[in-house]
Amino acid sequence: MYPQKFDYFCPDTLEGVIELLTRYGEDARVLAGGQSLIPLMKLRLASPKYLIDLDKLQDLSGISEQRNEVSIGALTRHAEIEESELVQSKLPLLHDAVTVVADVQVRNLGTLAGSLAHADPAGDLAPALLALGARINTVSSSGKATLGMGELMVDAWSTSLGGDQVITEILVPIPPQGSGGAYLKFERRAGDFAVASIGVQLTLDQKGNCGDIVIAMGAVGVTALRAEKAEALLSNQPISDDLLKEAASAASAECDPFSDIRGSVEYKRHLIGVLLRRAVEVALRRAAGEKVKTVHG
Amino acid sequence: MKQLIQVKINGRIYREEVEPRMLLSFFLREQVGLTGTHVGCVVGECGACSVLLEGRLVKSCLVLAVRTDQKKITTVEGLAREGTLHPIQEAFVEHYALQCGFCTSGMVLAGHSLLTRNPDAGEEEIRQKLAGNLCMCTGYTQIVKAVGSAAKAYKK
Known part of the structure; x- marks a missing residue:
């Protein structure tokens, strides 16, 4: 072949x-x-x-801390992100996501920008970067440009990148002190694409309530989606079981999955609710300073 | 148009002309003659064709041969030394970690790659890191045991 x-x-x-x-x-x-x-x-x-x-463009590879951001070169391979102590310590949500991309072999060659440009609706990195508020630097014959994740993602397998526009760098803001994040993926078998996935980044306020929160959903729409109604319910509130259930129902309703070999629409909506509750729990514990290893379904 | 590449495979240098669309898996088997690398699914699902490229485990059916110019490759043939099996290969024999043998070269290299990086890997990590390699015969139990038992040979 x-x-x-x-x-x-x-x-x-x-x-x-x-x-x-x-x-x-x-x-x-x-x-x-x-x-x-x-x-x-x-x-x-x-x-x-x-x-x-692009194999010879080694300048486009590497991870570094710049002021309050982590800069990841476009051609940085998933395995390098997985092994990066900077990513492990400052961006646990991204680390959760990159470790569940396909398998070791794919992570050893696949790149962050390649994954974003390919724009598979069930990819793990777009929802992770959406939750973290990442920006995408590009260059083309008409010059440099910076895109938000929402501007980059257009449809399944399609982005807003022009014909001669190349991603050069991904900038990920480092969440403030008292912030916690988690990415959870549900897959049918090891190495498969997600049936559904969730990235949650939340910041505790001085009273220990949930302050700002961003929730991104993967594999339940043509692109990664924000769960805006669930975010509105949880932000600036003390988190209780009842409120979490309400937010889970809101996210289940506002996602937009399609039925395919990995599951029905109803099943994926149910999963989103379950994953949201689990991810918020992990994010809260991490925000409180606890080291938590995520368990993916 | 064919392009000239120079690749170091198992310590030996090869200079070969390849069409750009030639996959590394077919290059190794058909042009270089190293048939230990097996081709299973050809679409990157099964891991049978795994080799080490610059020391990293990759699926050779997902790499263009032209891209390996000036790079180092290790195939399963590169593990044994002067007729003596490598400890990871010995472990596969010892634990009956194969039946039909089709996935074995990929499995052996996946285990080797894992233990080279982390000789202390436990069962959970072994299972995770071998997830890209499929076996239709063994049910994986003996393979996981074989890799675990080879770990001591990687500890300095």
């Missing part, structure tokens, strides 16, 4: 990549880790005439 024939380029510079994208337009695709694009090409679901490999 081979991809259709294509011309292969492996430029040394980002400028070279953009020049090729400008020249070949829709007929060209960029290759990052290749863990989604190569299977698509073998199945002939994608048949680019020109393949532009």
Whole structure:
């Protein structure tokens, strides 16, 4: 099983990549880790005439702390994020998510920007980055641009990126002291895409109540979705079992899943409610300073 | 158009011309002649074709051979030394961790990769880190035991 024939380029510079994208337009695709694009090409679901490999752009790889943000280079591989002490200590929600992406082999090659650009509705990293309020830096022939996650995500397998626009960096704000986050994924078998997933980042106020909260849902819509009604119910409130049940019902109602091989609409709505309650519990414990290992379903 | 690549496989340098769409799995088997790497599903689901690329476990059916230019690859043939099996291979024999053997080369390399990074891995981690490798015969129990028992050989 081979991809259709294509011309292969492996430029040394980002400028070279953009020049090729400008020249070949829709007929060209960029290759990052290749863990989604190569299977698509073998199945002939994608048949680019020109393949532009980013493998030599090592400058676009790496994780660093900059003021109150974590900067993650576009081509940073999932395994590097998984192993990063900075991510483990400052962004536990992202760490939860990256450790459940596919399997070891895919995490060793797959990249953060590649995953975002591929935009699988059941991907783990888009909901995680949506919950964390990440911004996406890009470059194209018309210059640099910064997108919010909401601006990047358009539809299933489609983003707002232009034909010659390349993601260069993902900036993730470091949550303040007293904030806790968790990402929980429910999967049918190890390494599968999510049936449903939830990312929750919340900050406790001085009274120990839930202050700001962001809830992002994965695999229950064409893109990752915010659970805005559930957020409104929980924010600036003391968390009680009854309130959590109410928020879970709200999230179940406001998600927009489709029925597929992984489950029915009804089942996925139910899962969202369950995952929300579990994720809030973990996030609260982490906000209180406890080290909690997430257990994914 | 074919491109010339130079790859170091199991310590030996190969210079070969490849079409850009040639997958690493087929390159290893058909062009280099190292048939220990098995091709199962060809779509990245089964892990049988796993090899080490620059020391990291990857599925060779999800890598273009042209991309491995100037890189190092280890296949299952690179584990044994002068006819003596590697401890991880010995452990698979000892624990009957294979039946038909199709998944074995990928499993052995997945276990090797895990223990190289963490010789203290317990059963839970072994199961998690082997999740990308499917076996249709054994039910995994002996494979997990074999990897666990090989761990001592990785502790310095």
